[in-house]
Amino acid sequence: MENQRCKSLEFLLNHPKTGHVTSDVNIETIERRSFSPKKIKIFSSKYTSIKDCPEYKLSNNKEAEKLLPDIINNNVQKIIPGDEKTETAKQAFKIRRNIGVFFSGGPAPGGHNVIAGLYDEVKKYNPESKLFGFLLGPDGLMESKYVEITQSLVDAHRNMGGFSMIKTGRSKIDSKNKMELSLKTCMDLELDALVVIGGDDSNTNAAFLAQRFKSAGIKVIGVPKTIDGDIQIKTDDKETLCAISFGFHTAARAFSQNISNLTTDASSDIKYWHVCKVMGRVASHLTLECAFQTHANLSFVGEELADYTDHKRIEKAQKKGIIDYTAYGITLRHWSRLICDTIVRRAATGKNFGVMIIPEGILEFINEIQVFIIKLNTIIADYNHIHDNDFHTSFPTLNVKLEYLRRLTRGMGDTDKFSIWNLRDDDLFNQLPLFFRDGLLMERDTHGNFQFSQVKTEDIIMDMVKEYLSILKEKGKYKIGIEKSYYKSIMENSKFIPDKIAKVIFKNPEDKYLLIKESIISLKTLKQTLINSELISPDDNVPEPIIRIFKKSDPKFKTQTHFYGYDGRGSDPTYFDCNYTYNLGITAFHLIANGATGQMAAIKNLEKKFDKWEPIGIPIAKLMRLEERKGRLELVIEKSLIDLDSNAFRIFKALRDGWLAAESNQDRYRRPGPVRFTGSAEEDRPITLMLNSI
Ligand code: FBP
Numbered sequence: 001m002e003n004q005r006c007k008s009l010e011f012l013l014n015h016p017k018t019g020h021v022t023s024d025v026n027i028e029t030i031e032r033r034s035f036s037p038k039k040i041k042i043f044s045s046k047y048t049s050i051k052d053c054p055e056y057k058l059s060n061n062k063e064a065e066k067l068l069p070d071i072i073n074n075n076v077q078k079i080i081p082g083d084e085k086t087e088t089a090k091q092a093f094k095i096r097r098n099i100g101v102f103f104s105g106g107p108a109p110g111g112h113n114v115i116a117g118l119y120d121e122v123k124k125y126n127p128e129s130k131l132f133g134f135l136l137g138p139d140g141l142m143e144s145k146y147v148e149i150t151q152s153l154v155d156a157h158r159n160m161g162g163f164s165m166i167k168t169g170r171s172k173i174d175s176k177n178k179m180e181l182s183l184k185t186c187m188d189l190e191l192d193a194l195v196v197i198g199g200d201d202s203n204t205n206a207a208f209l210a211q212r213f214k215s216a217g218i219k220v221i222g223v224p225k226t227i228d229g230d231i232q233i234k235t236d237d238k239e240t241l242c243a244i245s246f247g248f249h250t251a252a253r254a255f256s257q258n259i260s261n262l263t264t265d266a267s268s269d270i271k272y273w274h275v276c277k278v279m280g281r282v283a284s285h286l287t288l289e290c291a292f293q294t295h296a297n298l299s300f301v302g303e304e305l306a307d308y309t310d311h312k313r314i315e316k317a318q319k320k321g322i323i324d325y326t327a328y329g330i331t332l333r334h335w336s337r338l339i340c341d342t343i344v345r346r347a348a349t350g351k352n353f354g355v356m357i358i359p360e361g362i363l364e365f366i367n368e369i370q371v372f373i374i375k376l377n378t379i380i381a382d383y384n385h386i387h388d389n390d391f392h393t394s395f396p397t398l399n400v401k402l403e404y405l406r407r408l409t410r411g412m413g414d415t416d417k418f419s420i421w422n423l424r425d426d427d428l429f430n431q432l433p434l435f436f437r438d439g440l441l442m443e444r445d446t447h448g449n450f451q452f453s454q455v456k457t458e459d460i461i462m463d464m465v466k467e468y469l470s471i472l473k474e475k476g477k478y479k480i481g482i483e484k485s486y487y488k489s490i491m492e493n494s495k496f497i498p499d500k501i502a503k504v505i506f507k508n509p510e511d512k513y514l515l516i517k518e519s520i521i522s523l524k525t526l527k528q529t530l531i532n533s534e535l536i537s538p539d540d541n542v543p544e545p546i547i548r549i550f551k552k553s554d555p556k557f558k559t560q561t562h563f564y565g566y567d568g569r570g571s572d573p574t575y576f577d578c579n580y581t582y583n584l585g586i587t588a589f590h591l592i593a594n595g596a597t598g599q600m601a602a603i604k605n606l607e608k609k610f611d612k613w614e615p616i617g618i619p620i621a622k623l624m625r626l627e628e629r630k631g632r633l634e635l636v637i638e639k640s641l642i643d644l645d646s647n648a649f650r651i652f653k654a655l656r657d658g659w660l661a662a663e664s665n666q667d668r669y670r671r672p673g674p675v676r677f678t679g680s681a682e683e684d685r686p687i688t689l690m691l692n693s694i
Pocket of ligand 1: 199360
C-alpha cells in the first residue's frame, strides 16, 4: 500500500507544481520587477534646464574652499522645464554619452532603482548611450572592473533590495595615486559623467572626484544613500533641501515589523524584556522612526542622552558648595539606572516584560566611551603613522594590544610627546568586560569610522541593568504589582478577608496595583510580618494563598537581545523608497545633461505629498566640515543628528510615557505590518518626516 502511494522522485521533480513553488522567482518578485514607479511631473517635459538658486544659502568651510576650489562656489540648482525650441538644449540631451555608476558603503534599499531611473533616462534620450557599473564600489573604479548595464540586468533588479547588481565596497579614494587610477578608468571609457551612490563618506569621495575630474570635463554627481538617515540637508535659514537619504524608510519599516512582532510575543508570554539594538552608526534617526512605528515601551535617543543632566548630583554638590562636573552628560552607569527605573515602574503596574529599542551608535553619546574612542583612534593613528606595519597587524590579539596600552602609561610609547593614555584611562578601561575592550580596540573602517555595529552594546548595558536590578530587588524596591481584583478573588476564594491582610503586606492597599512592602523580600520576612501583625502565630505556616500572592510579586528579570541591521539593509524597498530612488536616478541624469558637476541629486519637499516633490542639485563641497577621523581632522560631509527641537522629537517626548505604560494603562503597541510597495495600508512617507513637516 505504502509503495503504491509513494511517487518516484523523478515524477515529483518534473511535476509542474514542484517547478512552480520551488522556482527562484516567486510572484512577489515578478510583481516587484514589473512595478513602475511614479515620475515627478517635470520629467514629462521633453527637455529640462537648471536654474541656480543663490537664495538657498549654504556657508562654506575654509578648508573646503582650499581643497575644492572648482566646485565650492556651486549653487543649489533647481531642475525646471527646458526650452524645447533651442537646438543646443536638444543636443545636450541627445548626444551619445557614456556614464559610469557605482555603489559605495553599506547597502540601502532602493539603490537598484537609482540605476533603473538613470538607465531609462540615458536610453530615452539616446539608445546608443552607455551606462557602465563599476564592480564592488570604488575599487571597481580604481581597478577598472566594470560591466555594461543592460536592459535585462536593469529589469531583473527593478524595485528589488540590495546592491547585488554591481555590489558595493567601502574603499576610500584618498591618495593621489588612487585618484589618478580613477581618472584613467573614466578617460579610457570616455565617460561623460560618473554617478556615486553613497552616504556621507562616499559623497565626500564624490566631491574630491568632481574637483579632480573638472579639468578633464568629466562630471561627478552624488546620490544620498544610507539607511542611517543622517544625510538631511538644510540651508543656513533652515529650509529643508533633502529631508532624508534613501533606504531609511525601508530599513525602519523592516526593523519595525520585527520589533512589533516582539511586542506581540512579549505581551502574550509576559516573561521577557526584549532588547532591540537598531542600526545607525551614530545618529538615532532609525530608532526614533521605529519608536513611532511600533510604540515600543522604551526607546533611547543618543542625542538626548548626550544632553543628560543629573539634577540630583547637582543639588548634592550645591549643598556642599562645590560643582560636580560629572553631573553633565551620560555615563554607562547613569544610563543603566535610567533603564532600571523604567523597568521597576512598569513592573509595579504588573508588567514585568516589555520591548526596548537602543540605537547602535549610542556609545558615541556616552561620555566615558566617547573619550576612549577618541583616544584609541589617536593612539592607533599615531602608531600607523610612525610604523611600517599597521597597529592591528603588529598587535593581533587583545592581550598584546592591552600590553601596548599599558606601556604607554609607563611612558614607553614611540614618541617623547605627552601620552594621551594615562594610568587612570588604563584602570577605567580594564574595568570594562573583555569583549567590550576588544570591540573598542577593533580596526576602524577605511574611512576611519568606529565600527559600532561590531560592538555588543546591548550585552554590556544589560549586564549592568541586571546587576542593579538585583540590588533593587534585595532592597525590596523591584516588585511586580498585583492587580487588586485578582488579589481579592484569591483571598475570597480561600475565605480570607482581603482588606485585613492587604493592610499588613501591601504598602499601597488602596491602589489598583498592590505592591508588597519593601521590608518583605523573602518567605521568611513575609512570615515575620504576618506574625508581627498577629495574623498568624509563630507555629503556623504562611497560608498558601498569601504565598501565591508573594511569589507572583517576586520578579525574575529575563531578557532576549536582538540586533536589527543587516536584515533591514537587505530588505526590498517600500513604495516611498521605490519612487524616491527612481526619481533620484532621473534627477542625476538631468543634472548631467545640463552640465552640472560636484552636485548631489536630491528631491526637495520629500516630506510632502508626491505632487510637491522637486528635483534639485545640492553643492556637495558646501556640505563639508572638518571631523576627527583616524586621529586627524579630515574634510568630510557632516552627519546630521536628531534635532532635539524638531517636531518629531518633541512629539516623541510627549508620547513616550504613554507607550511605557507604567501607570495602570494598557500597552499601546502599534502594528506597522510588513514592508510593501503597493497597497493602501502603507503610509507614504516616514512618520518622523511627516511630523517634521507639520
Ligand atoms: P553607510 O553609512 O555606508 O550607508 O552604512 C550604514 C551602516 O549600515 C551603519 O548603520 C552600520 O553601522 C554600518 O553601516 C555597518 O557597516 P558594515 O557594513 O561595514 O558592517
